[in-house]
Amino acid sequence: MPLAARAQEAWPSRPVQMIVAFPPGGQADVTARPTAAALERVFRQPVPVVNRPGAGGILGSASVARAAPDGYTALMALSSLGVLPESERIMGRSPAYTLDQLVPVARITADPTVLLVPAASPWRTLEDFIAAAKQRPGAITYGSAGNYSTLHVAMAMLTGSAGIDLLHVPFQGGGPALTALLAGTLDSLASGPGPALPHVREGRLRALACWGRERIPGFEEVPTFIERGHPEVEFYIWSGVFLPVATPAPVQERWRQALRQACEGDEALKRALDAAGSPLAYQDGEAFRDFFREDTARLVRAVQRIGRVE
Template sequence: MYRAAAIVAFAFFMLTAPAIAQPDVYPSHPVTLVSPYPPGGGVDILLRALVGPWQRALKQPIVVSYRTGAAAALGTASVANATPDGYTVMIGAASTVTIPEVDRLLERPTSYALDQLVGVALLSSEPTLLIVHPSLPVKTARDFIELARAHPGELVVSSGGYYGPSHLPILLLERAAGVRFKHLVGTGGGPAMTAVLSGNSVAYAAQPNVATPHILAGRARVLAHWGTKRLPAFPDLPSFKELGIDVEFYDWFAVFAPAKTPAAVIKVLQDSLRQAAHDAEFVAEMQRVNQSIEYRDGDEFQAWYQREKKWRVDAVRAIGKIDVNPKQ
């Protein structure tokens, strides 16, 4: 009797032990992709193109969660404080690395620390474009700068958040060109684009994927870019450096996960992202919206990310605390 019971118990253990001993293979259920930015901006355009190819490569659904507010700080903080298991990740942009420094600069509670996030992969990086409302009486970037010099603090320029990827290039341009604008700072790239299209602002430092459809439709005019060489989509468009204004700025999009996410999980994310970035559907959509693909992961991405963090933090510190709309 005891022998029979022992055999039954052993058989039960052998049947259940594998289930107990072996953890789920990642990913075993849907992954949440957080966007800290509102719909309609550059991050959103890329995100929508990426989700389909990425979930096919990952072999699990990807659920997009918009967690906007505080110029992307709220959504980013939610990921920084999430369980580091690979099931909550985010699309970040240049502002991801500047928010903690801006918090310190403005002496407000820190939303998150950069060491709470780990970079997974870079998807795209390219210079921002200076676009203006068609009614503005300028045809070139030189005209725009001269108009700004003649009307200091009067030309309204929209942006998506303080010291963010559409605000920071304008601040740098002010210092490099010796001009001053009136800043209309909103909650993201979509609202900032809407402001210039509606005429509530006259200019905006736009991401190419946001600006291109409006440029082609004649709803906005592009005058210059913040890069160093001519852009394939706009071969006749000069950079500010070509015009003798020493300013340079790039916006970028990358995937981040909570720090301490296991290396094996990061590798799965990278392998699937690499596959998605080369997916024909994703490539075609990026070409359609004039968005470059610059995929990097591993050591190459980490080296780039460390340089980028230092440059952004140094730029914010150099600008310092600003009065966005000084009295005339």
């Protein structure tokens, strides 16, 4: 048997890294950790999650794009992955990575974002929030995981539809932005439902509306923007696994099979994501590639509408 074939059959023969391009506590991290634990049971190798934040997700994503294409470094990405190269171009910079350097393997979750405010805030409904923003243009703050991040794009959709002006405060990731909201130093935030759910259940945060076409499990009392008269405000944070594009096809297929096995058969993974309010929405192969292409095109159009952010 040729050496190359034996090497492929033996893969993986050492630990496999899963890179999260954001700090701990955000949506990518919440998804990556139980997914990595499930993959350890499939691969029979350690799958450490490595947080590599910076520049709204650019640094960690670029590190995987440039990694050795041997399958031992993967990226747990969010939908911002497709937006960041375009935002760099808008800002007059050369992108740190391009989408043709990465290959989509599988989508794990796909959650509508939720509009959150501190429970101590005076806004009990979406209409309260919009009315206050109209009374005080530019005074109410909202956080994001960085300029042109998914959380920024989601809020830009709302401000455009509602005709309001909010003050954008970028952070290094969704986790730090959520921490600031909990501390009361931030007025509002678009968040994935997973990180938000425990704080809403504990009464520390209030959810005013969600960006989904339908209400979200765990947030059944929270209306959609569509219900409240904003039909164009629809947005999802999805998480998915990507590899360097030159990763050998048999290794890509091993990843796809392992992720499918984990997502379809690992009850601990399902329970962890359900408990986090971010249920599985598995997709792989051509279906995920088509979804990624279409979603990226839509988000790039939104970023182009935002334009240059100084």
